[in-house]
Amino acid sequence: MIINNNKSALAMAVLATLPSLVLAQTQPAQVQSHLSLGNQFTEVPKNGMQSYFGGLYNNSEHKKLLGVYLDGKWQFQQKLFVQVNYDKTTRTSTTLSQGYYGLGITLPFVDDSHWFGSIGYASYKAKRETNTKPRRDNDGGGASAETGLIIPMNPRWQMETSYRFADFEGSGQHQLNWNNQILLGNHSAIEINFAYRDWQSLNQVNYQLGYRYRF
Secondary structure (H helix, E strand, C coil): CHHHHCHHHHHHHHHHCHHHHHCCCCCCCCCCCEEEEEEEEEEECCCCCHHHHHHHCCCCCCEEEEEEEEEEEEEECCCEEEEEEEEEEEECCEEEEEEEEEEEEEEECCCCCEEEEEEEEEEEEEEECCCCCCCEEEEEEEEEEEEEEEEEEECCEEEEEEEEEECCCCCCEEEEEEEEEEECCCCEEEEEEEEEEECCCCCEEEEEEEEEEEC
16 A cells, blocks of 8 residues: 555655645744534544454454544643643443653744654554454554644634644554644634554544643
């Protein structure tokens, strides 16, 4: 698959196009602590479950899962932050979850945008239960790092785009995030997010809709 053969190139291409978008902005990015909560819809293509379960289970058809996500970031010392990102989805007998826990820094970038980077730990957990077979569990994790930009598109729309690598077994997981906040005031925003995870045969796509409280 073309995407699998060009993981790093795709991530770098996305990040390389961001400065041209930033140059046209006039509204300053709002870098604040926040807590977000919402619903997540996940799609896993055929054979993707093998990345989570190894030889324990693999899907012969496209799977759709529904669940929740939580994202929190606490800014301190003006530029430093602690981040927690977690999502969990399920369908009938299968439950998948991933988490990221990092320490990072945010710095002014171009015009009114900001660059951020963090390092930490990422984890995953998979569980499958059926009436005919014994329960199958698999979990793991590894060192992780993320880099991205916060871009103010207009007074009501702020965009965050990032690339995250997690050192999971095999070739590691590459994740592209495109997060959007519709600002409702000084403390509230509606989130509309998209993420793509590439890990061995996974190719998982996440869609999120939620609420962000900024403080």
